[in-house]
Amino acid sequence: MKKLNATAKTIVCENKYSPFRYFGWPTVARLQNGDLAMTCSGLRLKHVCPFGKVIMCVSKDEGKTWSTPSIIIDTPLDDRDSGVLAFGENRVLVTSFNNMPAFQKQNNAQTSGEHSPRNLAEKQLIDACADHAEAFGQYENLLGSTYRISSDGGVTFGEIKLSPVTAPHGPILLHDGTVLYVGSRFDGDYDRVWKPHLAVCKLNDKDEFDIISAIPDCICGDEPVLSCEPHAIETKDGTILVHIRVQRGGDNPIFTVFQTESHDGGLTFTTPHRLLSDKGGSPAHLMCHSSGVLISTYGYREAPYGERVMFSYDGGKTWDTEWILDDTAPSPDLGYPATVELSDGRLLTVFYENTGDASPIFQQIWELPNK
Secondary structure (H helix, E strand, C coil), X not given: CEECCECXXXXXXXXXXXXXXXXXXXXXXXXXXXXXXXEEEEEECCCCCCCCXXXXXXXXXXXXXXXXXXXXXXXXXXEEEEEEEEXXXXXXXXXXXXXXXXXXXXXXXXXXXXXCHHHHHHHHHHHHHHHCHHHHCCHHHHCCEEEEEECCCCCCCCCCEEXXXXXXXXXXXXXXXXXXXXXXXXXXXXXXXXXXXEEEEEECCCCCEEEEEEECCXXXXXXXXXXXXXXXXXXXXXXXXXXXXXXXXXXXCEEEEEEEEECCCCCCCCCCEECCCCCCCCCEEEEECCCCCEEEEEEECCCCCEEEEEEECCCCCCCEEEEEEECXXXXXXXXXXXXXXXXXXXXXXXXXXXXXCCECEEEEEEXXXXX
């Protein structure tokens, strides 16, 4: 068992005096002024509910303390996931997505139980959106994968826009300043079957995303699998690596990570290949340490539950997997870790874990292992 030298878990944000105390799916990044920004979906009742909002917390002291959450994206229904990226001259991009009213209506019906006040409150909001969308003005223009851009370092944000793809940790910044977004094709229409499922976009001069290519679907035996929730990074030699969540339920479940590469700036990608075992964990977040080591953090939803890390010392050709960051989570409702380097070379990873009566965003600070 390989365990990282890490601090104990501490809380980045919570809402313990309110029933809206479920937070999940975070991302962390360093802003141009040196501050750390963490975004996630929060102020929720549970894993799927219509009240989710994208919030941002900021740390000015390398993660020792964090600001009170500020709401960045709040459409009429559930805003899930959140990526954050600093780019250009003091610009910040925050991403999310929302589910169709019909999907949330079905989920609420399946979990309504004894019609508790909480479930009834959810149902009223979902029904209002599903049956009377006109009451929310331009609601249809907010349905799908969303993002907002700030031009003042994350103090204020522009209008909510739609992207053709979505991914938990959002876009990345290439060495030439290009904003590249690798994600699942998404326009809010769950009845549409996209092949291939993953697409690659670039941000244009109008601050809109254009699809430039697609990634081949992952293959794992004869049974179909879902390729989703990717994250990318550009290595020092210009290769773009993408780690992909691959899963399948049923009698032969899979929950793992595949990798694909592009050597032409994202125009074409290799056939994805597996990095972890069938139940090795996912989804992943990629980053590069100042030493050149590539780091991929991912959730592990088999006992002992927690967060794990893999390292590459050769630009992504091979990976040293299954390093344990945390193995104390009380349930498999966890993960989506994201990592940023601190000024002293240590790493700070944020993630969520459902503790039963709440779901805070946690962080741990840790060191690279000796090679």
